[in-house]
Amino acid sequence: MQDAATAWPEVTGWTCPAPLRDTPRIVMGHGGGGALSAELVEHLFAPALAGPALAELTDSSVVTLGGARLAFSTDSYVVRPLFFPGGSIADLAVNGTVNDLAMSGAQAAYLSCGFLLEEGTEVATVARVAEAMGTAARTAGVEIATGDTKVVESGHGDGVYLNTAGIGLVPPGVDIRPKRAVPGDVVIVSGDIGVHGVAVLSVREGLGFDVEVESDCAPLGGLVQAMLEVTPNLHVLRDPTRGGLATALGEVAAAASVGVVVREKALPVPDPVTNACAVLGLDPMYVANEGKLVAFVPREHADAVLAAMRSHPRGASAAVIGECVEAHPGMVVARTGLGGTRVVDVPVGEQLPRIC
Amino acid sequence: MQDAATAWPEVTGWTCPAPLRDTPRIVMGHGGGGALSAELVEHLFAPALAGPALAELTDSSVVTLGGARLAFSTDSYVVRPLFFPGGSIADLAVNGTVNDLAMSGAQAAYLSCGFLLEEGTEVATVARVAEAMGTAARTAGVEIATGDTKVVESGHGDGVYLNTAGIGLVPPGVDIRPKRAVPGDVVIVSGDIGVHGVAVLSVREGLGFDVEVESDCAPLGGLVQAMLEVTPNLHVLRDPTRGGLATALGEVAAAASVGVVVREKALPVPDPVTNACAVLGLDPMYVANEGKLVAFVPREHADAVLAAMRSHPRGASAAVIGECVEAHPGMVVARTGLGGTRVVDVPVGEQLPRIC
Missing domain, CATH: 3.30.1330.10 (PurM-like, N-terminal domain)
Structure with missing residues (x-):
């Protein structure tokens, strides 16, 4: 594995770029799309490789x-x-x-x-x-x-x-990118969440279980085109893959320095995903999707964009799940079904590796 | 390794696309850049994936x-x-x-x-x-x-x-691509061949030996720009990486249905490469390069292109090594130092895996 060590003198004086959590070795979480991945990119790859395009980290x-x-x-x-x-x-x-x-x-x-x-x-x-x-x-x-x-x-x-x-x-x-989210934007998800991760999990060696879901893996170009026909002024689009919806929302909140409020009851989670996640101790908001997007849309266009999404096969069950706010910039908060609130953190790693 | 087999029923009735040499499993040679690689691309990948751009196999x-x-x-x-x-x-x-x-x-x-x-x-x-x-x-x-x-x-x-x-x-x-080679084209190589493969080999575990060569790994964009300033009408450029110069020439001969004649004495092979290859039983024409190109140039531009190459740091030891002929289409022939000729085959695999 460490060919370099045998072929090349040890690099002395190299110190881990903080805050890489002082781990001297790569762990699975570095590939999970969560905070560890982001730190690796921000503190190791970006400084070494960075050009202006890479710096946006989109x-x-x-x-x-x-x-x-x-x-x-x-x-x-x-x-x-x-x-x-x-x-x-x-x-x-x-x-x-x-x-x-x-x-x-x-x-x-x-x-x-x-x-x-x-x-x-x-x-x-x-x-x-x-x-x-x-x-x-x-x-x-x-x-x-x-x-x-x-x-x-x-x-x-x-x-x-x-x-x-x-x-x-x-x-x-x-001009669609995470930094363009502003307070007042309506947050729309294009359909059921958590499906891909649960589908892969259901056939993972040693974890196999029966669940009636198939991966949502699908191309979203047509859906985006339908949304752009309503207005070119979409602010942000993200596909919530590794790290799920929670990570996608957290990254947008951080990039744009806005708060995001999500209504838990509005999240479209199909029953088989809810049940599988309950058994396995997973949160559907952190499970990967491969055929869904989350959009941050200016309020004046939100109804028309939602209607256009619902008219497209890939957005038939699209739903408004929340909004951008001025409060708690950089943070995602969920309003729970019981009327409380909880902070939705970006996960450190991934609940389940090798799902994409 | 065969996750698919546990997760999915066996595909029955699948037959190996001929002439994949009836090997039911991937072997190292499929990644060697030689005939096995070409067969995998031509008979397996291209039919499955093919669009017009991929079909050119450049x-x-x-x-x-x-x-x-x-x-x-x-x-x-x-x-x-x-x-x-x-x-x-x-x-x-x-x-x-x-x-x-x-x-x-x-x-x-x-x-x-x-x-x-x-x-x-x-x-x-x-x-x-x-x-x-x-x-x-x-x-x-x-x-x-x-x-x-x-x-x-x-x-x-x-x-x-x-x-x-x-x-x-x-x-x-x-418009530079292998199919544009025609009889009469002059074949020019931009410098010493075989250097990269020997440099990697010299530090390979279990094979370590002392040799005074470093990989020629370098970007060639500037050299190509200097050549294009002489004429935009270069016919073919290839960088002879996996499979070496022999494979690059063989692929051009096959793509354009032309014969290629190479004068062995004209090949620029540095002494350390000659010596290392003699000891290890390798032919420098089959050893990978990572900072060299071979050009097929219309005869009327050959002198000027060669001069431009020699004026550029990456082409200082450029040399004419042969020409395109009407005879033996699809075949590369070397004129040996003793006045004889030998056929230069495209290798089946690679003499040495994992060199790039």
């Missing part, structure tokens, strides 16, 4: 090239198992990147794909992943334009890892 | 978006060890993708980066990789615009894997 960057305004995004996918109810690693790899681009208002046009294969993996498995990827790309209306394959020795890797990157055009006048 | 695709002609490319990086004489996995990740874009005539503008970390990896190692990536990006004049981090359990992965994707503008009038 789902996708918006860059200008040859006069075109492009959204550009990447994600790696390590989900286990490779196939799960309602989808596969290939569906995640296509839709995850398509959706990251959609969160900038862009329609995905081209994807790259990197296959990282473990020696000994069945060729039939690779073929099924590739076929699922092709089907997902055609469904999302995106073209896979370039690719790469690497193979690592048996015992490294894990069958198939994927990476996709994508580019798409941002329409003129559209 | 180092980078050229796509049009918002009126801009963009080169788009991706590669994953799994080199072992992470740091080697003359570079690191981060230098490869930046320069590999920058160079793939340059092989379409594009200056890289923006990169994405995906970090795939193994639980338990030292945070200091990740920091050193990130810092090396930032330095390499600044040297190459490219901005890292977007990124992602995933963590896999200890025992999967291998410390750090990287993926980069990149986009860059293709200048007007430039």
Whole structure:
């Protein structure tokens, strides 16, 4: 694992960039999309790599090239198992990147794909992943334009890892990013939450249980297009994947220095998710989604945007779940069913690793 | 490894797409950049994923978006060890993708980066990789615009894997791709070959030996720009990475249905590479390079392009090594020092895995 140590002298005097919690080694939570992930990006990756685009730390960057305004995004996918109810690693790899681009208002046009294969993996498995990827790309209306394959020795890797990157055009006048949330914005979620995480969990080795849910993994470009037809002035879009809705809301609150108030009763949580989460001790607000978005919409457009979402197949059960406020900037607060309030923290790691 | 098998019923009736050599499992050679890699792409990935851009199977695709002609490319990086004489996995990740874009005539503008970390990896190692990536990006004049981090359990992965994707503008009038090689083209290599593979090999666990070479890992965008200032009508550029110069030439010969004749004596092979290859039983023509290119140039421009290359630091020892001919289409032939000829095959796998 530490090849570097054998090939290169130890770096002396290196100190952990605070506040990396003084952990000298990578832990699973660094990949969980929560506070540990954010700290790694903010204190380690951003200073080392940072350009102006990366500094925004959004789902996708918006860059200008040859006069075109492009959204550009990447994600790696390590989900286990490779196939799960309602989808596969290939569906995640296509839709995850398509959706990251959609969160900038862009329609995905081209994807790259990197296959990282473990020696000994069945060729039939690779073929099924590739076929699922092709089907997902055609469904999302995106073209896979370039690719790469690497193979690592048996015992490294894990069958198939994927990476996709994508580019798409941002329409003129559209400027959607977390910093644009302002007090008064209405917070809308496009449908049931918690479904993807519970679906993957239901087939996880050693955890298998019967639950009647399938992953919501789906492309959101069309839904976003329908919303933009109402107004180009959407303030923020996020797809609440790793870390769930709670993390997405927390990141927006922090980026824009606004408070967010959520009404717990308004959250669309399907019964099978509620029941599975109750048994397993999970909170649906922290469970990953792969076909949902949360939108921060100026109040004057909220009704029309909600109506447009409900007219689209991917937003049929869209609901207003809360609003942006001036109070408690950077913090998300939930009004509970009993009339109380509780703080919705960004989790440190992820309740469940390898769900995407 | 075979999560899919436990989570999903066996696919019956699936037959290996011929001619995948009837291997039911992935072998290291599928990632070697040689014939096995090409067969996997041609017979498995391309039919499943194919759009028109992917069908060209070039180092980078050229796509049009918002009126801009963009080169788009991706590669994953799994080199072992992470740091080697003359570079690191981060230098490869930046320069590999920058160079793939340059092989379409594009200056890289923006990169994405995906970090795939193994639980338990030292945070200091990740920091050193990130810092090396930032330095390499600044040297190459490219901005890292977007990124992602995933963590896999200890025992999967291998410390750090990287993926980069990149986009860059293709200048007007430039159309560089393997199919454009024609008989009469002069074949020029930009400098010493075989250096990267030997440098990595020299520090590989269990194979360590003393050799006075450092990897040639470097960005080639500036060299390509200098060549394009002579003429936009360069026919083909390839960076001979996995599979070395022999594979790059073989792929061009096959794509354009031309013969290629190489004069062995004209190949610039530095003495330490010659000596290391002699001891290890390797052929320098098959050893990877990470800072070299091979160009197919119309005869009337060859002298001027060669002069421009020699005036650039990355092409100071550029040399004409052969030409395109009408005879033996699809085949590369070397004229040996003794006046004979030999066929230069595309290798089946790679002499040495995990060199990039």
